[in-house]
Amino acid sequence: MTEVIYDATYEGWLTAVFEIYEYKYADIVFAKKETSGTLLFANTHLAVTDVAKAKRVLDGLKKRLSAEGISNLYNAFLSEEPQIEETMLQFARYVLANSKNVEEDFSNDAIRNLRKAARLTGKESHRMEAFVRFKLTKDKLYYAIIEPDCDVLPLIENHFKKRYADQYWLIYDVKRKYGIYYDLEKVSVVELQFNPESLSTKHLTEICDENEEFFQNLWRHYFKSVNIESRKNMKLHIQHMPKRYWKHLIEKIPNANN
């Protein structure tokens, strides 16, 4: 059993795959740099991210996969599921072992597991395109806080850039402590220190645009008014809007003032 330590980036993982082939390691456990500390395994290998090695692995995969197959691999990585690196390695091994494209071999476990993970990310990034709720500040910034299970910001950036081309916006992932910010020209990655107190209602009314609270209340009122009581179906409601997202959904947070 060999523990392969990498820097938790996608290029890092691709480099690790290169070196696993280079050293012909068989049983692999992946560890991210910061989480690995104690030597649980006799053999450890530190893969230092190397763009050239990463590119060679990616090129090999690109030769055998469709564009969708390649993006599935990346999406699976972003899912941050437990043991996702191992799942991805099994997938890569199966793909590289064949000369033709095997991505639609759905009876194969490696293919199916990878697709499942990719779907998680895909599904959640679609959800985040829906569940982002911007709030407008006094200085005309639309900002939103999200807390997704998967690292979806790289996937939703383009959607928001196209849609809100004429307003400043920031979407911040509190779980991963980084955000994407649009300045009417380009989107950039920002890291900021978020003080939990800055989320308190008192603080928010201080920084928010004067109409912000009114719009939030309008939205809550609208949300309640379109419900048909005689068709109530909470199971379906929760299936579509799982409770873990409610914290950042205006319509699911009762208004503090009434």
Next chain:
Amino acid sequence: MVNERVMEKLGILADAAKYDVSCSSALSKRENKNKGLGNAKGYGICHAYTEDGRCVSLLKILLTNHCIFDCAYCVSRKSNDIKRAAFTVQEVVDLTIGFYRRNYIEGLFLSSGIFDNADYTMERLVRIAKKLRLEHNFNGYIHLKAIPGASDELLKEAGLYADRLSVNVEMPTEQSLKLLAPDKNHVDVINPMKYLKNEIIGYKEEKKLNYKAPLFAPAGQSTQMVIGATQESDLEILGMADYFYQQMNMKRVYYSGYVPISYDNRLPAIGTPVPMIRENRLYQADWLVRYYGFNVNEIVGFNQPNLDLDIDPKLGWALRNLNQFPVDINTADLELIKRIPGIGYLSATKIVASRKFKKLMPDDLQKMGIAYSRAKYFLAFATPFQLQKDLTSVQIKDHILNSQKSKYKNDFSNQLALF
């Protein structure tokens, strides 16, 4: 905006609009150009779901619930003693932009009661769409109601600003319409549909020749029928829907289970459950026709004019046509695989893709996520088919109903359990 008044109006006019089920925001082709606001290209997004489990994609409101008509099935009917309200053009524009910029919605679905006359009402709806497009450079989704009786010029203008237009037929037959809405007739509804159909086709042709040609209702037109308020059979309802798909190029026909809102004795009494299972079965049948290659006549017919409530229409068809089974999924055409109960559209394409790599066995199918407990009665594999081949359709139905946990199991005659 004068805050309290707008808040109150929003409550009244959203409540009155909610019985229109369409909330689709997909299928348009409007792109954000010149750094404007919004984008309606491609797939729809449901931004929220109400407690009844329905999607909230658009700001769905009436411009006003004042109405000169007295249609028995409608909350806004003239004789109904309810609060009336009307938005100004500017209020609707401000609400739409304010909601859209906060990512609450994909766009606007604007309908209206008829005040004064059809043209007067339609002109207001068009003015709002025009203002959003031209003054606010808004590229989000706009669905406008085409008011029956409005002039062709106004409908044409509406098509130039809206992504989708819809005229609701409301009642599946002329007879029911006459009973519940004596002021209306089917011709008034069919005429604008025909006009829109021809315009949509015309503009599409033009666009092919000249990419700069304007968009005209790029997401097409749709309509809605109220289900269960009157005595129509599913045969009549699906037949009407088929007519709309075939003759009017409708993108969607919506079925709205009647929610009792009136003491009128022509209608089901207040407290009668909403026919949600029937509505669900109609949608399943609608999907079979649009995506699974079924003909309406295969699903309902004169000898069985209504869909089964306890089983889905595809299973119903399979049980009536056992001679078509078992199907060998390793060799059969995609079209035939799609017809196997328990195998959906995506699973069918997956089966066809993955059988190129190896012969598929039952456990492969189970892993791929098909409803095997239902499908197994209809499948043949390369190895001798182990399962009871000689079951009658009644026996298969019993097996399936006993083995699966249907969400409708407790009560499959009228309504979902209340939570």
